[in-house]
Amino acid sequence: MKKQKIRGLRFGYVKFSGIGGYSEKMITELLENGVAIRGVEIKDGKIFGAVSPLDYYRTAETARKYGVRIRAGERGGIYFTLSRYRSRVGLCVGALLFVLTISLWQTSVRSIMIDGDVPRSQIMQILNECNIKVGASVDNLQISKAEHRILAEVENCAWADVSCVGFRVDVHVEKGAPKPEMEDSSPRNIVAARSAMIVRQIPRVGASVVENGSGVNAGDLLVSGVVPDGRDKVLYVRADAEIIGEWMETREFFVPYSETVSIPNGERHEFKYLVFGSDEYPLFFGKAGADNSLYTEQTSIVKLFGQETAFKLKTGIYTEYTEQQIMRSPDDAISELAKQKQRFEENFYPTYEIINAEEKFYPREDGIRLIVDYTLQGDIAKPVAVARE
């Protein structure tokens, strides 16, 4: 039989040759019994072929039945490769332990992956209450209950899928389109949010009850949502207006000549993680973190032979704070006061117009105090629901 590739015999093959008898009947019976036969040839009255090692015994029996004297020849494949190691107890035990470990792993949940723009803590709590947690037995997972609870309890949840593949639980949650904002149509008044002098007003809906230049206290009615309809009756409307008032505020700032500040320029602790998809694998032992430190992180794509891979390298950097004594001259203190004032205005007066800011500096032994009298203008309209009797 010429050397040729034996196809379709997964566990290996045994080539055989036979002589005499009724070889066609033998092959027919083997075909009827579903024995996979490959490369059957007749040459000089001899029959050649190959069968799986698992079918060779049946082939030999069938050959004997039809008077074909059969002889096994070349053999190969995984069946015979593994047979060579059957006396190696260590290998057998190792393979058995490997299969056992994999099987045991498959019996309990090892990781939970959550996909979707949803609050992770809420999902984890629901899963936990449905016995879906790391270490839980795969047989006792209440997957349907978890899906129903996620659908019912997660806000605006449109679709939820919880599935257990091997030892991993995948949770996929999709949220629906957010509801459009509906404008409230209930009647309301506009009152003053603070004490101020009315500078100008733009009433859109409702009846204005104040005049420009008049002073109002916080809570005073500015635009009424109850308007006469001209027929001795009143209409309730949803008052809307822009009422610009002017008022004064005094703020105080202080900068000392000497100060102790914490600056993140101490020892750096770096912790690297290998990131694949949403999984992170720490490349260090122990726990990441450092006391009294500033945390920053950098992420870079891992390249292999100049080509970008699906892996990323994340570096978490903890820089420890150190305390430092700062000494300031009067000019430095004034400059720092100007910065403080600017930061305050950016944070607290972004919606107001600063008409005037009168600054008064008061030098002291330990620093400089700055008092600023602000004259501000802004919208003081505050909507309040109309109390209907």
Place this chain on the structure above:
Amino acid sequence: MGLKEKLIALEELSGRKSTVTITTDGELHGGAEICVENCRCIQELDDNFIVLSVYGMNIRVSGTPLTLENFGVGSVRITGNIHSLDFEENN
């Protein structure tokens, strides 16, 4: 009767039709492949010819060298330099 035998019996009951598929590069002699599905038995097997029995017909394939193998239940594939292919009615 085992599962395999039952499947074979079912196959025989359901499929009384045999299909012969010939795959060639242009001529049989240059190397071809003949697939016969629902083959009942192999009637003759010799150095230069193979006779297959299908329902109502014998298929005689002659050539050299001929190689036979099976795929699925009751299906055989014959490859080699095929000289001729004859179909004979049988009873």
